[in-house]
Amino acid sequence: MGRYTLRRLLQLIPVFLGSTFIVYALVWGLSDDPFAGKCGQRACSPAYIAVMTERYNLDDNIVVQYLKYLGALFTGDFGQTASGTEVADVIANAYPTTIKLAIVALVIEAVIGILAGIVSGLRGRGFVDSLVLVSTLFLISLPVFVTGLVLKQVLGVELGIIRTSVPNDPSIADLIVPGFVLGSLSMAYVARLTRTSLIENTRADYVRTAVAKGLSRRRVVGVHMLRNSLIAVVTFLGTDLGALMGGAIVTEGVFNIRGIGGLVFKGILQQDTATVVGIVVLLVIVYLIANLVVDLLYAVLDPRIRYD
Amino acid sequence: MTVAASHLLEVEDLHVEFGQGRDTASVLNGVGYHVDEGETLAVLGESGSGKSVTAQTVMGILDTPPGRITGGSVRFRGEELLGADPERRRMLRGESMAMIFQDALSALNPVYSVGFQIAEQFRFRRGMSRKDAMARAAEMLDLVRIPNAKQRVREYPHQFSGGMRQRAMIAMSLALDPELLIADEPTTALDVTVQAQIMELLDELRRERGMGLILITHDLGVVAEVADRIAVMYAGRIVEHTDAATLYAHPGHPYTRGLMDSVPRVDDVAGAALRPIPGLPPSLSAIPPGCPFHPRCAHAEDVCAAEVPLLRELGGDHQAACHFAERFVAEDPDRPTTHEVVSR
Numbered sequence: 284m285g286r287y288t289l290r291r292l293l294q295l296i297p298v299f300l301g302s303t304f305i306v307y308a309l310v311w312g313l314s315d316d317p318f319a320g321k322c323g324q325r326a327c328s329p330a331y332i333a334v335m336t337e338r339y340n341l342d343d344n345i346v347v348q349y350l351k352y353l354g355a356l357f358t359g360d361f362g363q364t365a366s367g368t369e370v371a372d373v374i375a376n377a378y379p380t381t382i383k384l385a386i387v388a389l390v391i392e393a394v395i396g397i398l399a400g401i402v403s404g405l406r407g408r409g410f411v412d413s414l415v416l417v418s419t420l421f422l423i424s425l426p427v428f429v430t431g432l433v434l435k436q437v438l439g440v441e442l443g444i445i446r447t448s449v450p451n452d453p454s455i456a457d458l459i460v461p462g463f464v465l466g467s468l469s470m471a472y473v474a475r476l477t478r479t480s481l482i483e484n485t486r487a488d489y490v491r492t493a494v495a496k497g498l499s500r501r502r503v504v505g506v507h508m509l510r511n512s513l514i515a516v517v518t519f520l521g522t523d524l525g526a527l528m529g530g531a532i533v534t535e536g537v538f539n540i541r542g543i544g545g546l547v548f549k550g551i552l553q554q555d556t557a558t559v560v561g562i563v564v565l566l567v568i569v570y571l572i573a574n575l576v577v578d579l580l581y582a583v584l585d586p587r588i589r590y591d
Numbered sequence: 592m593t594v595a596a597s598h599l600l601e602v603e604d605l606h607v608e609f610g611q612g613r614d615t616a617s618v619l620n621g622v623g624y625h626v627d628e629g630e631t632l633a634v635l636g637e638s639g640s641g642k643s644v645t646a647q648t649v650m651g652i653l654d655t656p657p658g659r660i661t662g663g664s665v666r667f668r669g670e671e672l673l674g675a676d677p678e679r680r681r682m683l684r685g686e687s688m689a690m691i692f693q694d695a696l697s698a699l700n701p702v703y704s705v706g707f708q709i710a711e712q713f714r715f716r717r718g719m720s721r722k723d724a725m726a727r728a729a730e731m732l733d734l735v736r737i738p739n740a741k742q743r744v745r746e747y748p749h750q751f752s753g754g755m756r757q758r759a760m761i762a763m764s765l766a767l768d769p770e771l772l773i774a775d776e777p778t779t780a781l782d783v784t785v786q787a788q789i790m791e792l793l794d795e796l797r798r799e800r801g802m803g804l805i806l807i808t809h810d811l812g813v814v815a816e817v818a819d820r821i822a823v824m825y826a827g828r829i830v831e832h833t834d835a836a837t838l839y840a841h842p843g844h845p846y847t848r849g850l851m852d853s854v855p856r857v858d859d860v861a862g863a864a865l866r867p868i869p870g871l872p873p874s875l876s877a878i879p880p881g882c883p884f885h886p887r888c889a890h891a892e893d894v895c896a897a898e899v900p901l902l903r904e905l906g907g908d909h910q911a912a913c914h915f916a917e918r919f920v921a922e923d924p925d926r927p928t929t930h931e932v933v934s935r
Contacts, residue, residue, distance in 0.1 A: 486654070488697040494652050496712055496763065497685030510702050586747045587701055 385527035387462030400477025525573030605663035633818035706744030843911030
């Protein structure tokens with residue numbers, strides 16, 4: 284397992300270099316003139332161009348530029364936004380909110396999704412099962428912005444239970460409804476995935492063995508069936524966490540949350556290259572780590588997967 | 592057969608159906624057998640004859656639905672089990688009766704160590720601590736002669752070979768020292784040399800512990816060496832029942848005879864045709880009237896299609912369900928094979 288982890292960590296290096304280089308090249312190299320439209324109606328002043336060219340090594344070859352950027356990155360220098368703020372500070376402001384929102388969403392989708400899946404999977408055909416199937420189908424078919432806007436309108440504007448706009452540095456309570464909106468789609472998938480794998484495992488031979496051993500039903504279900512059924516679900520949740528950590532442009536927009544998704548969206552619109560590249564580099568790292576954790580977790584849950 | 596409370600296990604007139612309405616399949620149609628302490632009863636029959644369903648009904652692990660027990664009786668030491676309190680039946684499982692399955696790889700939980708799965712019974716049925724239970728699990732692995740039991744107890748089923756897995760399965764079934772062990776095709780998934788070792792082990796453990804053993808199989812070779820008595824099943828009924836020697840020398844049912852003739856023999860000339868029983872077992876949702884075997888039987892007469900032959904005593908504790916059983920029993924052991932009768 285140790286060697287496997289090391290190998291996976293080493294594998295991250297080329298993936299990291301490749302993906303960040305592509306992003307860097309795309310963003311900087313997209314236009315022939317990186318200063319087009321940067322200074323409003325007029326052309327940028329030669330002094331500004333000179334400063335920026337110097338700061339971002341724009342005279343160099345793109346590969347050299349990238350390597351110099353990378354070098355700065357490893358000393359903790361993410362560069363500056365177009366308006367001169369440190370990108371690192373901007374990220375540090377926005378990322379805690381994104382992490383909080385991601386965790387709230389993940390907890391909601393895991394708890395509600397798994398519980399609904401277990402109940403409907405164990406009960407078999409009947410009211411609860413139909414309810415879960417229909418409501419998850421409903422959630423899957425609704426686009427996230429519809430769920431978000433409807434909940435904001437009903438709970439926020441009509442009933443006044445939640446604030447329509449989430450404050451800066453929000454508490455967990457502020458993020459419950461946005462988290463539900465963000466996690467709703469995955470929640471529906473988790474419920475269905477749990478249900479299906481539980482039903483598949485109900486007739487498994489080893490479940491029959493567990494019953495034949497005279498174990499209680501609670502132990503047969505809770506220990507023998509559930510562990511096997513949840514392997515797929517945990518994998519799904521882990522991958523989803525990586526995606527959630529990447530920010531949520533739509534949900535953040537609907538509830539006016541200042542997270543990383545909105546930041547990167549704004550950066551792209553304003554062609555704020557340093558911000559976009561800085562954030563994307565961070566997101567690539569987060570996603571790669573999340574994937575690694577999932578793979579390791581998978582090996583812990585299922586001993587048949589031997590990494591060596 | 593009404594000696595109450597004397598048998599370890601007594602199954603009587605058991606009926607089980609699967610499915611609904613027109614698709615109802617009568618899987619068991621009045622199965623009855625009994626086992627006593629320390630003896631081996633072999634239940635012999637083709638796939639789908641109801642061997643496993645009977646065993647699952649005895650254990651109380653039949654899936655209902657789709658299965659449905661529509662009649663009969665299962666008594667353990669005289670205690671009626673059908674309709675008994677589910678909790679009482681659970682307490683009997685493992686403690687009084689245990690079962691091992693055909694494919695040990697799928698019958699063991701892949702995500703828990705072998706030791707964990709054996710130890711569970713000590714922990715949750717005997718209240719032992721995790722540590723003590725693991726130590727007992729290692730002793731059980733030792734008992735079924737798994738080398739390095741102390742290390743192997745922490746390994747997972749996929750790290751065991753086929754034979755070792757079946758040994759682990761046996762260790763698990765014996766954990767709570769049951770009085771009755773049901774082995775459902777325990778050697779079918781194994782290669783021949785390992786089969787012999789497993790059978791030997793089962794036989795030895797039965798003798799040492801004085802357990803009753805029900806050996807479900809379709810392999811006549813396995814049965815010949817270890818069974819005290821043999822019950823032959825066909826289409827959810829017992830069609831013949833007697834001790835092993837009598838069955839081999841004087842089978843009273845053409846189906847039993849067909850089974851024996853279909854086993855290739857060492858003295859067969861190379862290239863000699865195999866001698867399968869002609870036809871297929873009947874669909875259980877449309878069992879033919881009269882004797883269920885008559886469409887495949889080379890000796891069938893009009894009466895066979897009209898009347899269901901009952902399992903009757905032929906003398907010397909030999910029962911067969913054939914209208915002409917006496918005639919077959921009386922025939923010479925070097926009788927012509929079923930195949931030869933058909934081609935005449």
